[in-house]
Amino acid sequence: MFDIYFMRLALRLARRGYGMTSPNPMVGAVLVKGGKAIGRGWHRRAGGPHAEIEALRDAHERNYNPRGATLYVTLEPCCTHGRTPPCTEAIIAAGIKRVVVGATDPNPGHSGKGFTVLKRAGIKVALLGEDRTCHSVRAGWSSGGRRRAWSDAPYHRLTDECAKLNEAFNHWIVHRTPFVTVKAAMTLDGKIATASGESKWITGGKARAYGMKLRQGNDAVLVGINTVLADDPSLTARATANHQPPAANARLRRIVLDSMARTPPTAKVASDEHAALTTVVVSKLAPKSRVAVLAKRVKVLVAPVKHSLINLRWLLRKLGADNVTHLLVEGGGEVNASFLLGGLAHRVAFFYAPKILGGRDSRKGVAGGGAKKLSDVIQLCEVEWRRLGPDLLLLARVNLAGKSR
Numbered sequence: 001m002f003d004i005y006f007m008r009l010a011l012r013l014a015r016r017g018y019g020m021t022s023p024n025p026m027v028g029a030v031l032v033k034g035g036k037a038i039g040r041g042w043h044r045r046a047g048g049p050h051a052e053i054e055a056l057r058d059a060h061e062r063n064y065n066p067r068g069a070t071l072y073v074t075l076e077p078c079c080t081h082g083r084t085p086p087c088t089e090a091i092i093a094a095g096i097k098r099v100v101v102g103a104t105d106p107n108p109g110h111s112g113k114g115f116t117v118l119k120r121a122g123i124k125v126a127l128l129g130e131d132r133t134c135h136s137v138r139a140g141w142s143s144g145g146r147r148r149a150w151s152d153a154p155y156h157r158l159t160d161e162c163a164k165l166n167e168a169f170n171h172w173i174v175h176r177t178p179f180v181t182v183k184a185a186m187t188l189d190g191k192i193a194t195a196s197g198e199s200k201w202i203t204g205g206k207a208r209a210y211g212m213k214l215r216q217g218n219d220a221v222l223v224g225i226n227t228v229l230a231d232d233p234s235l236t237a238r239a240t241a242n243h244q245p246p247a248a249n250a251r252l253r254r255i256v257l258d259s260m261a262r263t264p265p266t267a268k269v270a271s272d273e274h275a276a277l278t279t280v281v282v283s284k285l286a287p288k289s290r291v292a293v294l295a296k297r298v299k300v301l302v303a304p305v306k307h308s309l310i311n312l313r314w315l316l317r318k319l320g321a322d323n324v325t326h327l328l329v330e331g332g333g334e335v336n337a338s339f340l341l342g343g344l345a346h347r348v349a350f351f352y353a354p355k356i357l358g359g360r361d362s363r364k365g366v367a368g369g370g371a372k373k374l375s376d377v378i379q380l381c382e383v384e385w386r387r388l389g390p391d392l393l394l395l396a397r398v399n400l401a402g403k404s405r
Contacts, residue, residue, distance in 0.1 A: 003153050006030050006037065006072040007102055007128050011161060012041040013051070014074045019216040019237070020045045022251075022324040025166040027051040029073040031059050031066050031096075052077055052087040055093055067095030074102040074162045079114040088117040098124040102162030106170040128162075129155030136221035168218075168326035171346065177320040178327035180344055182336050183214060185351040185363040192333065195361035197230040206389035207351045212238055212347055218328040220253035220319065224335040225262050235330075236267045253324065254278040257310055257335060261286035261294055270297045281310055312344055337368025340378055343400060348380065350394040 014028030016164055021027075021043050029051035031039035039062070041054025049057070052073055059066045077087040077099070091099065100114065105111045106125070118125045127254075163170070168179035185203045186192050193199035201208065214365045215221055216237045227233065235254045254269050254277055263270055269278045278298040282291055283305045294300050304311045319327060329339050339345040350365070371377045380396035387393075 001154075002032070002035065003072070003100055003128060004158060006032050006070075007074070007100065007158055007162070009037065009040070010051075010072045010074050011102065011158070011165065013040055014165060016042050017044055020251075022046060022219050023169070023172070023265055023325050025075055025169040025299045027073065027075045029055040029071060031055045031064075031071055033064065033066070033069040036302055038069060039066065047083045050078065050084060050087050053084070053090055056090060059100075068097050070095075070098040070100065071096050072100045072102075074165065076101050076103065076105040076111070077114045078105070078110070079117045080110060082233070084170040086117075088114055088121075091118060092121045092123065096123060098126075100126055100128055102128050102159055103166075105295045107173045125317070128159050167231070169209060172320060172325035175320070177316040178324045179346050180316070180327050180329060180339055181218070181347040181349055182329045182339055182345045183211060183349040183351075184330075184336060185211065185353070186365040187353055187355040187357040189356050189358060190365050191357040191359070191362045192365045193230075193363040194357065195359060195363070197363070199231065199363075202355065203351045203353045204389045207391040207393065209351070210386075210393060211349075211351065215252060218252070218326045219324045220255050220326075221328045221330055222255040222257065222335070223329075224331045224334050225256060225260075226334075227330070228256055228258070228263055228267055230271065234272060236274060236302055252277065255319070255327075256280045257331070259283040259286060259305070259310055261290035261300075263294060263298075265297055270294065281315060283310060309338065312338060312342060314339065316344065333364040333367030336366050337370075340366055340398070341368050341370070345398050346400065347398060348394065348396050351388070352392045352394065354390055 010028040012028065012032045013030070014026045016028075017026040024043060024046045026043060027050060028042045029040070030037050039055040039057075039059030040057070041051045041058055044054070045050045052071065055071070071091060077091060079086045079088040103114075105114060115125045127144055171177075171179040184192055185207065187202060194201065221235050222231065223235065235252075237252045252276070256263055256269060256278065258280050259282060261280065263280050265271065269275070270280070275297050279301055280294050280298050281301045281303050284302060285305070291300055304314055316327070328343070329336060340348075379399040382397040382400050384395040385392060385393065
């Protein structure tokens with residue numbers, strides 16, 4: 001089971017780039033010769049060497065010759081010039097004899113081309129599970145020597161993991177709009193705050209730490225003006241016990257939906273050391289004097305309106321063009337509803353505390369007009385539940401079948 005073992009190792013290496021590679025994907029690579037890993041690497045940051053190059057460099061630094069080795073890489077090697085030269089050139093020059101890939105390039109213009117370049121150079125190339133030449137791996141053997149069927153499930157799970165690792169990048173590279181995750185912390189009856197707006201803290205420390213880790217993996221976090229006025233959040237990617245990407249706060253952008261430019265100049269998002277990373281999205285109806293004050297502190301974006309609200313589809317196209325691949329929505333009930341009911345959200349991360357708030361006027365995690373019929377409810381799939389201390393986390397994909405992306 002060498003292929004599975006070393007691809008799992010490559011996947012673990014890829015995850016080390018979490019929060020640091022955008023707008024590039026996370027990628028890990030392992031060079032193997034004689035059944036031994038002789039070089040390891042991962043893509044550390046956008047503009048830096050790719051995982052394959054890091055693995056080759058690691059092998060040379062450890063005095064191993066990569067000629068004749070097998071390369072395990074979680075994503076199809078690039079074959080085009082970007083900020084770095086094509087990895088296919090380095091792989092060919094190093095004399096690699098076999099390349100095993102976890103996922104193909106999602107870019108329709110590039111998918112499969114890396115394979116073609118390598119095959120023309122005489123290198124054996126296969127997606128994980130397609131090139132199982134070892135008979136014992138293909139069929140398996142019982143301890144008594146009798147043959148038994150070997151399931152393809154481990155290969156399928158691992159290729160799915162490689163693809164899912166970069167689901168935000170995969171969406172962005174195809175559609176050029178951000179992959180949108182809606183995050184909310186709620187009581188069991190779906191409330192995010194009391195009628196007066198009190199919300200700190202509904203969930204416990206482990207849930208909040210996981211929420212911070214979610215921020216670290218996104219390019220931007222979005223809230224509505226009511227959240228800014230009620231909580232004055234900093235919206236930064238602060239350290240957690242288990243993860244702190246270097247200079248995480250220096251790259252997380254902050255987006256405020258504020259059609260009438262009501263964001264106070266003294267708000268943290270407009271006055272702290274990261275104010276340059278804040279974008280306040282206003283409409284043409286916003287008072288010019290308030291817009292001018294904000295423009296001295298933050299970036300102001302004037303957006304078109306649709307049904308008296310900021311046109312979110314326009315905004316997503318704008319953010320995608322500005323290399324925002326993954327957007328985390330942490331708004332109140334109305335903002336969350338705008339993305340979910342508008343068919344603009346792709347994933348939800350809902351934290352539930354074992355508490356009941358009740359009350360007609362307490363604030364809902366998802367407000368808006370709601371679905372008019374049960375047949376119109378938002379369907380979730382790929383549902384996963386996690387326990388975080390006393391709280392529960394629901395991670396799920398929004399089923400957008402038949403809806404605009």
